[in-house]
Amino acid sequence: MSLTNFSGRLSPLGLILLxxxxxxxxxxxPIMKHLLSEWPPLSSRGLCGIAGAAALALFALAWRQKLTVPRAMWLRLLLVSTLTIGGWVAFMGLALLWLNASEAAVLGISIPVWVAFLAWPILGERLSPLRAVALTVALAGIAVLIGGHGIDASVEKLPGIAFALAGAVCVGLGTVLTKHFPLAMPPLSLAAWQIGLGCVPIAIVGLAVEQPQLAALSSVGWASLVYMTLIQFCLCYVCWFAALERLPAATASIGTLLVPVIGVLAAAAMLHEPLGLREIAALVFTLGGVAVALRS
Incomplete structure (x- = not known):
């Protein structure tokens, strides 16, 4: 029994992996934000993603998962990969040029909001009154974050806000399309293909436009690249799929709400970003609304 044990308790290993x-x-x-001081966003994110996809492919082969893609699935795999991975990688990297790491983390949790809105016209999943209220509360949290320092400050950060929300919308649309056009592949193989297909064009554009220089990387910059490759794109995806095998999907989805909490706290500790009433209120509103929406 993969989701829970016979007593109905959640798998401890699944919770650890989550x-x-x-x-x-x-x-x-915060690691991405720091890396932007040394390397441009598209090149760093795209190249790390390609290396991470290659490592995931090796993991998949080691676990005897086939990497072959059915011919009929190529077009939808490319579409979903471009949205879910390519859109997130590119837009969130660009967003951090204008936003603090904590602001980007809070805006990133809006993904379930866009999933719910897009699932209505595409999948016919109507919003229940409770979920609609919960999503409104989540959007209110984002509004607190955007407008907390006044109109002038918000206008200055408008490109970053637009890029972050565009990334979240892309992931939301990709998620909905995955439900509409299921991608029947082993999980690690699917992740390897999605990350690879999503990041290759980002890396190509980055290398052509940004022309990154290896000499510009400090030891901390190299460590950041290694982290993004081995931890973000490899270890975290392996743990995520392993957790999904042991936990109900709803539990896993709500558990990922820890991501922005960690992001905000880590940004305050590592980058000395502000952690005041505005940031806490935005985080609480957005987390609370999304958590209720996911459970409703």
Whole structure:
């Protein structure tokens, strides 16, 4: 029995794996923000993603998962990969040029909001009154974050806000399309293909436009690249899929709400970003609304 044991208790190992995933993805926000001081966003994110996809492919082969893609599935795999991975990698990397890591982390949790809105016209999943209220509360949290320092400050950060929300919408649309056009592949193989297909064009554009220089990387910059490759794209995905095998999907989804919490706290500790009433209120509102929406 993979989800829970016979007593109905959640798998302790599944919860540990979920915690590793959430902490790893949460720490990535301040690490990405720091890396931008040394390397441009598209090149760093795209190249790390390609290396991470290759490592995941090796994991999949080691666990005897086939990497072959059915011919009829190529088009939808490419579409979903471009949205879910490519859109998130590119837009969130660009967003961090204007936003603090903590702000990007909070805006990133809006993904379930866009999933719910997009599932209505595409999948016919109507919003229940409770879920609609919960999503409104989550959007109110985002509004607190955006408008907390006044109109002038918000206008200055408008490109970053737009990029972050565009990334979240892309993931939401990709998630809904995955439900509409299921991708029947082993989980690690699917992750390897999605990350690879999503990151290759980002890396190509980054290398052509940004022209990154290896000499610009400090030891901390190299460590950040290694972290993004081995932890964010490899370890966290392996732990995520392993957790999904041991926990109900709803529990796993709510557990990922730890990601922005870790991101905000880590940004305050590592980058000395502000952690005041505005940030806490935005986090509480958004987390609370999304958590209720996921359970309703």
């Amino acid at each position: 915690a590793v995933t959430s902490v790893g993805w949460g720490l990535n926000f």
